[in-house]
Amino acid sequence: MHTLMHEKRQNLPVSILASIRARKNRGAGVHSAHDRSTGMLIASYNVHKCVGVDRKFDPARISHVIREIGADVIALQEADSRFGERRGLLDLGWMERETGLFPVPITGAARAHGWHGNVIFFREGLVRDVHQVNLPGLEPRGALMTELELKDGSTLRIIAAHLGLLNRSRHQQARMILDILGSRAEQPTVLMGDLNEWRLGDRSALNTLATVFGLPAAVPSFPSRLPVLALDRIMANRPGLIDTVHTHDTPLARLASDHLPIKAVVKVGMLPAEEGRAV
Helix, strand or coil, X not given: CHHHHHHHHHHHHHHHHHHHHHHCCCCCCCCCCCCHHHCEEEEEEECHHHECCCCCECHHHHHHHHHHHCCCEEEEECCECCCCCCCECCCHHHHHHHHCCEECCCCCCCCXXXXXXXXXXXXXXXXXXXXXXXXXXXXXXXXXXXXXXXXXXXXXXXXXXXXXXXXXXXXXXXXXXXXXXXXXXXXXXXXXXXXXXCCCCCCCHHHHHHHHHCCCCCCCCECCCXXXXXXXXXXXXXXXCECCCEECCCHHHHHHCXXXXXXXXXXXXXXXXXXXXXX
C-alpha cells in the first residue's frame, strides 16, 4: 500500500516534467489534412463554454479549431451555457457551411446544441438512433449516445460523455453507461469525452469502464497551455477499432479553450473478421 501511494504521488510531478520537455518541441503546431483512405477521423473537445485561456468568450475561435481538425465525427463538451435554458454557444450555420458537419438532433432543449452540454457533429451518414442519458451525481451531467449508419453501410455507435468532478459520481456515471450498453445490441462502439479522470487503479472510473472498453491511452490534454492531465479520452469496445490517440495541438487550440482536442482514426469496415468480435 505504501509503495502504491508513493507511486501515485510521483505520477503528477513526472507528468509535469514530461510536459515541460514536450513543450520545447511543440513548435508551431502545424497539422496536415486527414487522409480519409486511412479511416474515419473522430475527435473530442471540451470547448469550455467558448471561453479561452485569455478569459475571452469567442465562439469563432472554437469553430475555427473544429475546422482545423477536419473530423468526420466530433464530440463536444460544454457547448451550451450551463444555467437557465442552456443556450447553444456555437453558430451552427457557420459550422455547416465551413466544416460540412451536422449536429445529431436532440429533443426537449429548444435552444441548446446538445444534451447537458454534450453535442455530436457528423459529416455524412444517417442517424439511426439517439439516446439522451441523465447521469447520476450531485452535478447536472449527461451523455449522448447515437448510432450512425455510415456511407459503406456499417454502423458505429458513438457515446459522448462529460463525467463529474467527484470520484463517487464518476463511478456511478460509468456504471450507468455500461448498464445502458449492456441492454443494447452489441456493435462497434466508441466512448469519448471529458471523463475528468487521470488516475488509474481501483478508485478510478476508468477501471470500471475498462471491463468493456479496455484502458484508454493517456494523452495529456489539460491544461491546454501546458498539458499535464489526460482528462479527455477516446476508447473503443473492440481491439483495433481506433488507432493512436493524439492531441490537436496548434496555437489556436492552445488559446481557444483550457482543453486541447484529442483525435483518432476509426477503422470501421476495415477490421479483419477475427478482430471484429467484442472484447
